[in-house]
Every structure is written in C-alpha cells, then in structure tokens.
Amino acid sequence: MSTWKIRGESVHTQTNTITYQLDMFEQFQVQDLKVGDKVFYSDSIHICCVCKIMSITIIDKITITMQIIDQHHSLATRHLRRTWGLKNLDIFKMEDIKILLLNEEEEKILDSLWKAPGTLEGMAKYEHLDNHLFRFKPVAEEWIGDKEKQKYRYQFFKSFAKEENLATMNWEHFEAIGEQLPAFQMPLLKEQAFGRQKASMDRYRQCFVDLLFGERSIENRLDNFYSSPDNRLPGFGQKSMGELLHYLLPNYYCTFTNQELYAIEHLYDEATNIKEKYSIGSRIYHYQKLINQSYLIEKYLTIVGRKTNLPIYYEISCFLRFVFYIFKNQESFNVRHDGEEGAQYWMYTISQSVNPGSFLDGKILTLHHGKLGDIRHFKTKQVVWKRHRQLYKTSHVPYLKTSALFQFCHEMKEGDYVFIRRKEDQIIAFGQVTSEYLFPKFPYAPSYRKVEWLKISKWVIDGRLYYRNRLINLSRYENTLTYLLELISE
Numbered sequence: 001m002s003t004w005k006i007r008g009e010s011v012h013t014q015t016n017t018i019t020y021q022l023d024m025f026e027q028f029q030v031q032d033l034k035v036g037d038k039v040f041y042s043d044s045i046h047i048c049c050v051c052k053i054m055s056i057t058i059i060d061k062i063t064i065t066m067q068i069i070d071q072h073h074s075l076a077t078r079h080l081r082r083t084w085g086l087k088n089l090d091i092f093k094m095e096d097i098k099i100l101l102l103n104e105e106e107e108k109i110l111d112s113l114w115k116a117p118g119t120l121e122g123m124a125k126y127e128h129l130d131n132h133l134f135r136f137k138p139v140a141e142e143w144i145g146d147k148e149k150q151k152y153r154y155q156f157f158k159s160f161a162k163e164e165n166l167a168t169m170n171w172e173h174f175e176a177i178g179e180q181l182p183a184f185q186m187p188l189l190k191e192q193a194f195g196r197q198k199a200s201m202d203r204y205r206q207c208f209v210d211l212l213f214g215e216r217s218i219e220n221r222l223d224n225f226y227s228s229p230d231n232r233l234p235g236f237g238q239k240s241m242g243e244l245l246h247y248l249l250p251n252y253y254c255t256f257t258n259q260e261l262y263a264i265e266h267l268y269d270e271a272t273n274i275k276e277k278y279s280i281g282s283r284i285y286h287y288q289k290l291i292n293q294s295y296l297i298e299k300y301l302t303i304v305g306r307k308t309n310l311p312i313y314y315e316i317s318c319f320l321r322f323v324f325y326i327f328k329n330q331e332s333f334n335v336r337h338d339g340e341e342g343a344q345y346w347m348y349t350i351s352q353s354v355n356p357g358s359f360l361d362g363k364i365l366t367l368h369h370g371k372l373g374d375i376r377h378f379k380t381k382q383v384v385w386k387r388h389r390q391l392y393k394t395s396h397v398p399y400l401k402t403s404a405l406f407q408f409c410h411e412m413k414e415g416d417y418v419f420i421r422r423k424e425d426q427i428i429a430f431g432q433v434t435s436e437y438l439f440p441k442f443p444y445a446p447s448y449r450k451v452e453w454l455k456i457s458k459w460v461i462d463g464r465l466y467y468r469n470r471l472i473n474l475s476r477y478e479n480t481l482t483y484l485l486e487l488i489s490e
Helices: 009-012 024-030 104-115 118-127 128-144 147-160 163-167 171-179 187-194 199-213 218-227 236-247 256-266 270-275 280-293 296-303 314-327 356-362 381-392 399-411 478-489
Strands: 003-007 017-022 037-040 046-059 061-068 100-101 345-349 364-367 417-423 426-432 448-461 471-473
Touching: 003 104, 017 024, 024 046, 024 061, 024 100, 037 061, 046 104, 061 218, 100 426, 104 118, 104 256, 104 314, 118 296, 128 256, 128 296, 147 163, 147 171, 147 236, 163 199, 171 187, 171 199, 187 236, 199 218, 218 236, 218 280, 236 256, 236 280, 236 314, 256 314, 270 280, 270 364, 280 296, 296 314, 356 417, 356 426, 364 399, 381 399, 399 448, 399 471, 448 478
Parallel strands: 003 037, 345 417
Antiparallel strands: 003 100, 017 061, 037 046, 046 061, 345 471, 364 448, 417 426, 426 448
C-alpha cells in the first residue's frame, strides 16, 4: 500500500469519516490512489490526522472517502516546511497540488514525527544545520580519515581508562598517550607534555580518576580537568585536553579543540551567551548539551548517514572541523541575491526530446500560446481561462499550462533569474532574463523572452523537485532556492 499527503479543510475531521472532493481536471493527482492506502490529512496550517482510503468514486467529481485512524497529534506545516526530507515536497510549494504520493523515506520521516511530535519544532528551529550537513555528505569519508587507526585509539583508551589500570599507572603507561593523540604529532608539544615527569604519579592518576569517577557533577569535573592548577595534566594544552576528553568519554563528548569550539560558536546563536557566562570546562559541558538538543545527531544520521562503527561523536567532530574549515575560508552558506533588488527566481523545464545544445545556443525561453495569441491582452488568469473555453469550445481548461502563460507574460520580469531543468533530476543551466515578454511576428511561433546564460553544466538534483508545470516561480520557496543556488555554485 502507498502513503499520501492530502490537503483539505479541518472541518472535515469533525467525524470519523472524511469525504474529500476534487474536480475532474485534477484526476491526474489521484491516478495511483487505491483503497487501503494511508493518508496524512492536513488543513492549511497542520497535519491533523492519519487516515485510510475507504472508497474512490468518479461521477462528475472525484470523491474520496477516508476513515480517520489516528487523531491524537498534529504537526505544524510551518515546521514541516523547514524539516529535511520534507521541505521540498511539491504540496508545500504549489497551491494547485492537493494530493501527493510520498516516497518511502518521506513516509518514514512523517511517521516518526507523528509518533514523537514534540521533536518537530526543535528540528525546524535548527534548520540551518541541514545545509552544512548536506555539503559535508560527499566529503565525509575524506574528513573521517583512517578508520583502523581510530579504532585502535579507542581500544587503547578503553583499556587505559579502567579504574584498576589507572590505580597502577606508571610513567611509561602515561607516555603512551603521546603516541595516540593527534595533538602530539608536533614534536615540541609532545616534548612539553612527556619530555619529563613534572609531578608525582599520584597527581597524574588523580586527574583521570576525578574526571572519570569523581563524585561531583560532570560540569564541575570538566572545569577541574581543564582549569584547576592542582589537578590538570602538566604540559597539556586546550587542544590535547579536548582530544583526550573525547577518547576517554567517546560516547558522551565530541573532541573540543579550538576548531570545534569555533564551529559551534558560528553555528549556534546560543553559544554567544554560553561563551560569555562560563569558564572553558563548563562551556564545553553546555556546548555538548547544545549539540544534543539541536538534533544534530539525528540530522546527521538522516542526511549524511553512518560512515563508521566508531562512536557517533567522532563523526560529529569531523563534521565540526569541516564547518570550521568552511567558515575560515569565508564561504557563505546563505542564499546570495546578486541581482537587482526584487529579482525573482524561476524554474523552466524543457522536454527530453529537445536538444539541450540547440536550446542553449538559442538563448531564448519560449511558451506556445496556441489560439490565445498575445497574452498581454489578458489582465487576469481567470480571463485567460474564460477565453480558452471560448476559443476551444470546451469546458476543460488546462489550468496549469494557461497559468504558466500568464506568469510568463505578466509576472516574469527582465532581470529575473531562471534555472533550466531538462530531466526530473537534472539542471543544465542558470541564466538571467534580458527582455520583456515578446510576441512573435510569425504565425504559430511561440511567445518568448531572451536570456543570458550565467552558468552551463549538468547538476544532479538530490531529492524530489518534480513539477508538472513547465514554468514555476521559486522565489518564495526559500529552502528550495537555497538548495539550488548552492548546487550550481559547486
């Protein structure tokens, strides 16, 4: 059985049965709908129930009967529009689409949110993490590095941190740390920490015991570990301490060198207050809480996916170092509107039968107007529809096609930007409109606009951006626009 999202009215949910109707021209939306299918039913502001299709009848109108099977929760549409895996759903972008077939991953995400609705607002709040994770995904393996070496390090520190081993630790055992931590690859740093014994072994042992097994709160233990002149490890700096913390407690903490701290402080607005309020140990405690509360791990697993069987905080640390690198190289993760103020962004689709080389060489966008003629004569979409009925002597109006004609003439402006899509999953060009709407001098030729190509290539779209209409205005779909602009910038 398939799973669908249907948009209707909340008044329909006042009984256990929903009767939902569509006009005949919307039949294409329900062509794969079957009795028994599952439906997430929504109004304009939230998904309000889960239903099961009971019947579908087509007589003058399309009538769908659904039985409500779960109505204990609701999911706000404004948050769903900002959730990875759902933000690009066409039903959020086009009013003409009222019914949408969900793929398996989309159904899985919605189902998990429906079962735990309290997570949705938090997932949406930290929406900006999604784009960073998306950019990390193709380079994750490179940043994760040598997995076998990492596995050996974890095994070393797992044995090292046992209470019975710490109780008998001697200088040679302690020196072995210098061979494991990346911070000590620089000989001078290694010499500073391990060149000679700078305190009694009791002090070295007590530092580890206090951190791992102390009775005080972990926040206080971290402060002691980082800052106490009597308890911190002699010769260790913040980088080596941050690495050591992770390897000693790999299931609880990321590595916290200056790179990870920098990344967190640029990813989270809340980090500013934490930085001002707390000392370094407490700050790390609160930064780790911030990572967990921002659903970064859940988002990482959904977008990037597990790359190792090592502790997840190792992979999160690699991601944070990647973010540090990006910010330090002053790359922007935000949408840049480089055109004139108020410029719009459009998606224009060409048929697979069209030769892309010839199309791009022509440097024009075209739409066939048929018998309608010069669209400048029509002041509203409704007038276009009415004229179409008169000219073609039919009650059936191709609403999407005629609406696109109206937009092409009246709403698209000189200076607007346009993405050219050839296949469902492929962008082949990005350009700027350089003319007003132009009506052809030759009979049967299409209306057209001139365009200048700013970028020509082939970019594969990761995710569904499926539009039945040949032309769609993307300007108000911020997430989709951000995704496409970042895609063509690579």
